[in-house]
Amino acid sequence: MKDFIIPWDDSDKGTPAKTGAPVTLTVDGAAVTVPEGTSVMRAAYEAGITVPKLCATDNVEAFGSCRLCVVEIEGRRGTPASCTTPVTEGMVVHTQSSKVRRIRKGVMELYISDHPLDCLTCSANGDCELQDMAGAVGLRDVRYEYGQNHFDPTGDGALSLADAKRRADDTDLPGNFRYMEKDESNPYFTYDPSKCIVCSRCVRACEEVQGTFALTIEGRGFDSRVSAGTPMDDFLSSDCVSCGACVQACPTATLQEKSVAELGTPTRAVVTTCAYCGVGCSFKAEMNGDQLVRMTPYKNGKANRGHSCVKGRFAYGYMEHPDRILSPMIRESIDEPWREVSWDEALGFAAKRLKSLQKNYGRRSLGVITSSRCTNEETFLVQKLARGVFMNNNTDTCARVCHSPTGYGLGQTFGTSAGTQDFDSVEHTDVVIVIGANPTDGHPVFASRLKKRLRQGAKLIVIDPRRTDLVKSPHIEAAHHLPLRPGTNVAVVTALAHTIVTEGLADEDYIRERCDWDEYLAYSEFVSDPRHSPEAVEELTGVPAEELRAAARTFAGEKNGAIYYGLGVTEHSQGSTTVMGIANLAMLTGNVGRKGVGVNPLRGQNNVQGSCDMGSFPHELPGYRHVKNPEVREIFEKAWGVTIDPEPGLRIPNMLDAAVDGTFKGLYCQGEDILQSDPDTKHVAAGLAAMECVIVHDLFLNETANYAHVFLPGSSFLEKDGTFTNAERRINMVRKVMAPKAGYADWEVTQLLAQAMGADWNYSHPREIMAEIAATTPSFAGVTYEKINELGSIQWPCNDAAPEGTPMMHIDGFVRGKGRLMITEYVATDEKTGPRFPLLLTTGRILSQYNVGAQTRRTANSTWHDQDLLEIHPHDAEVRGVKEGDFVKLASRSGETTLRATLTDRVSPGVVYTTFHHPDTQANVITTDFSDWATNCPEYKVTAVQVSPSNGPTDWQEEYAEQAAQSRRILPAAE
Amino acid sequence: MSPEKMVTMANQIATFFESQPGDRPALVAAHINDFWEPRMRRQLFDHVAAGGKGLKPLVIDAMDQINEPVD
Structure with a gap:
């Protein structure tokens, strides 16, 4: 294994860099x-x-x-x-x-x-x-005699732990009231007060870097001690979010990873990229041999600038979890137990079934789901499998259920789906709108960078049904929080635009120069209509008109305004329309094309940007080029020696519909768990059950695997080479630090499957796949592994015009030429509350867990969040007789489940909220099949529900658990 | 997929383009041609042939510009 030697100066220069004359x-x-x-x-x-x-x-x-x-x-x-x-x-x-x-x-x-x-x-x-x-300093002697100190538990002059142990046999020892036991409450690191030198680096890191202010120095002079929270607290009960910044900052063993205490100090480091959220933090995987000792944030990582969160920093233990499946498995039908077999047998079984389905049901009866957790190279191969081996365009990815509306909405208005900025841009912003995103939980390292800027005086507008932590937390307070009713994003965004246009706050010089003026005039007439005024929509949206007007004035009144948004924007029946509305706001206020501004989609998964770039969508070849264009197909037809189907393929929900209809029969699903993550679980299950060959390629027997016929064991991000592309379009290297535990990296498995199907694929390293991507995809034309290694990372487009990549988009003009202001008519969702389902459910994430929890649930992160909870307003709880911690039944027209309730005024009356990290809750049995009009992105964020007291799991939950247990049986391997 | 779901999806697209300037039937047709797999378009054609129950007039108006699947 060849280590990547860190080429840049990684040492501590003592104080931060400055930028003066x-x-x-x-x-x-x-x-x-x-x-x-x-x-x-x-x-x-x-x-x-x-x-x-x-x-x-x-x-x-x-x-x-x-x-x-x-x-x-x-x-x-x-x-x-x-x-x-x-x-x-x-x-x-x-x-x-x-x-x-x-x-x-x-x-x-x-x-x-x-x-x-x-x-x-x-x-x-x-x-x-x-x-x-x-x-x-040449210290050779300590002249002071033993006196008052913080380290000797005996109080009898012990100079070391061994000495203290010896003396502890003497029960007459006085003891030392200054000595404090280690705080082991955090599962990942220890606080040992006896070794603290009170340098305050941890306290300052918690304040300046993380922005949580959980730590302080209590006491004065010789009594000074680091304290998490109040004197009654330990690290776990305090506000500490376990980001690791204090551990990173500590110069002694006072705050240190438990893994180092157990495994010893690491002897080598390999720079790689986190496999959790779309921030894409760079880390050093610190190793002893092929044993991972710890992950530490890499200071030269341009996305994270040396910071981390509890997931990337600590939650890597899943890769060694006993649940991990390391042998391929097959079964004739899903009611049978799994049978462990060789790779050859599993791939042969899969290929034979797929070919037979192809023959009997036609070439469009098969499809793939690429993974936004796998590398660009792996994703490229999976879509190539669909297009070049299955001979259709039935490829989709989990971006379908998160940011597909971003692709459509920004494509229509700006000419490209790309987010416009890098994360450094936030350091130059004066006012920020955060809409439908909860970055302190979903994108914590970006949130820390944002909070730093807010503490420096930038203003914040939060548009969210919940009072998220950003609205008010230590030293942070939003200037405006618009707690809108779920499903009314378009009305709120249009009302903001109404205020900006009718109050003369639009940047008309910018619009004349950058946008289509005639389209602006039409847009301006539309948006100025009194029916779009904050007063007219107040009853609908629940947002006080005066507050909405004030927010619009704040946004338009500052020099650099930036908009950051997440899935609270996209996962609606009007998701694409809201994205267009956000682009409109940025253009109206002249906020695209320079530092500190822009439209910034916060991507969910580590490589959701990359998986979209790589042609995972059924209508687009790599680089966002529609399959209908013969000149684009020709590039790939020449490279691959096949004929590419000119028709768009099936999107994930369409695949499941076609499966239920009996025309879609075989699926290769890499690193996704659609049964848990996709809406309307019962419909997903019915679709999977109707297929005759479901191949799940994953680390674990996930929920989708309950319906699979072939299981191919996957490799974690530590076991393979490749690249991830983060929300900034930044292509970062993923470097193999240990051999794949199941024998093959994921790109090799896809290649073996293609070969078993008869394809002539012969890649020997992911570098060769990147070369093929660069040769076929103009925005990647200049990308090579050598260049990424040299520059650290590259933001696409990277080509002859921008050989070192493009940190910022649309500098001199929009990609499409003139920016296009689009009419955004509000259309109410069909998902309506009524007497049976009077509350609106919206869903989201929590800091310690990630997506369906397949990884984080198998780490100590569950210490913080071991079950999904239903947040309900005390008023709604009281009228239903629900108390804190009660089991409640949550029902919608799709299904029902039970979980425990927590009472909070974070949510408004009429709105309830939960996370979807735990399969035994299966929040998605509740969500419906309504979806975005343009992209079929599911409407996760609005479901009409009822909540009632319950005394246990629903019948459905019990049946599901039984079916899952049956389905996970594995026969002992044959001798 | 169920006819109701297909009608809902087609009508959602029409609803958006009803608010847009330009040749609306052409815009609806272009969107469906770009994003609907042949099976879905086939179902739409069959539904229209059977009377087009529930479809918005704009969807019907777009039909002659929607590509009929060949296989």
Whole structure:
């Protein structure tokens, strides 16, 4: 296995980078030029000189508490801290004068006088900055005698844990009231107060980097201690979101991963990309041999800039979970138990069945579902399997059920479905609309970056039926929260536009230059109609007109306005129309084409952007080109030596409909769990049950596998090479750090299946697949593995015009030429409340769990969220006799389930909310088959329901559990 | 799929384009040609041949520009 050596400087430069005019100074005789505002410490680093430090680290602002980094500056009195002293022109700095060396030694002596001498058995041995600094300053002796301290449990002069154990036999010991036991409450890291040097790096990281403000220093002077929450709290009960920023910042073993304590310090690191959400954080997989020790956020990752969340940082244990299936399995019919077989037998069985179905039911009877969790290269091969081997366009992906309306809506208005910005752009924004997204839970690392900007003074408008954490949390408060009634997004967005146009707030110069003026005039007439005014739609949307007007004025009144949105926009019967409305708002206010602005879809899964780019949709070949275009088909026909069907294929819901109708018979489903994730579970189950060959390719026997005939074991992101593309269109490398546990990477399995079907595919590495993508897809024309390795990552389009990629879209004009303002007439959904189902259910995610939970449920993340809960307003609960924690039945016209209720005024009266992470709840048995008018994206976010007290699971839940258990039986392997 | 679902989907498309400027039947037809698989269009043609119950007039008006599946 060839390691990827980190090519960029990953070391800690002490204080954050600055961007001022150049300033030249001399450090220890070396001249160095740095931007104005840079600290002396960082300037020294740039000159190749490391100043000893403990409380400084370059992902938080300097603090100046440890006094270890003192220097002498000619012409100045005293010994200033180099971390808090900015450079000035001509400054002459000495970092190693005898005076500062003496001070540093004294400082270290004091630190060590209150630190256990357990280095050899300490979990941070070899990875401890305190240890390093003791060496760097030449500490050879501690002159202080044993006194008051925080580390000795005995209070009898023990200098180490071993010493304390020996003395503990003596029951007359006085004990040490300052000593505190380790806090092991967090499943992933330990807080050991006895090793804390009170440098405040953890507290500052929690504030500045994560923005949660869960940590503080309690007490004064010698009593100072790091505290999570109140003195009554431990880390788990506090506000801590377990992002790991404090652990990352800690210079000692005080806050450290339990995995390091167990497995030892890692000896090598491979840079790779997180496989959870669409933020696409870069991580270092830190390894001992092929044992993963920990994942740490990679500082040079351009999406995350060194930050992480509880999922990417800690929730990787699923890949070693005993539920993982490592052998291929087959069965004749779904009522039989599984039979473990060889790869050859499984692939032969699958190919024979598929070919027979093809022969008996026609070439359009088969299809594929590509995975937004797999790599670009794997997705490319799966759609190629449909187009080049199955000979049809029946390929779809989970983007169908999340961001397909983004593709359509932005394509119509801007000319491309691409999000317009990179994440860095948020650092330049002045006002942000967050609509239908809950980034602190769904896209936590982006949320931290957004919150940082909000703390600097940017204004925030939240449009969401729920009072999400962004509306109000420590040091964050939305200027406006518009708690709209689910299903009325178009009315609210159009009313915002009405206010902007009728109050003369539109940026007409921008519109004249960038957009079609005649279309604007027609749009302006439409939107100015009094029926679109905030007052006219107030009763419908539930949003107070004056608040809506104020929000519109705030958005139009600032220089740089950005809109971020999620599935609360798209998963509606008018999802595509709302996306167009959002694009309209951005164009009306002149907010596309520069830093700090733009329309930013927050993508759900790690590679949902990539899976769409790779031609997963049934109407598009890779690069978003319709299959009806002969010149596009010709490119692939030449490359693949096949004839490509010019007709659009079936989308996921259409596949299931056709299966029930008896014309769709075989499905290869890679890394998706449509039975749990797609709406109207009963209909999905009926569709799957009607198929004669369902191939599930996954890490686990997921819910869909209950209806499968062939199970092909998958590989985790740590077991293969490839690329993921995040919500910024950023193509990031995924690097193999261990061999595939089941023998093959997923791209190899798809290739083996294609070969078993008779295709002549011979890729030996994903790099060759990327070369084929680049050769056939103009927006990827300049992408190679070598270039990604060289640049770190590339944002498409990457071609001759933009050889290093495109961080920002539409700079000089829209991709389609003139931006198109589109009429967005509000149409009420057919899903209506009434006497039987008087409440509206909307669904979402929680921080600790991810999507259907297949990965996170198999980690300690379930500590935070072990079941789906129904959020209900106290008023609605009271009239139904529901109390906190009660089991309730949730029923819609599609089905019913039970779960526990929690009472909260986060939701308005009339609205209930739940997550969909747990299969035993199966929230999607409730959701309906209504969908977006343009794309069939399901209307997850609006379901009319009733809630009533219950005393146990519904019949359906019991039957489902029984069927799932039966279906998961595995026969013992034959000898 | 059920006829009701197919009618709902076709009518949703027509409803959107009713609000748009331009040649509306052509816009509806183009959308259905671009996104509806031949089986779905076949079902639509059969439904119209059987009287087109429940379909909006704009869908009916678009029919002569919707590609009839050949196989």
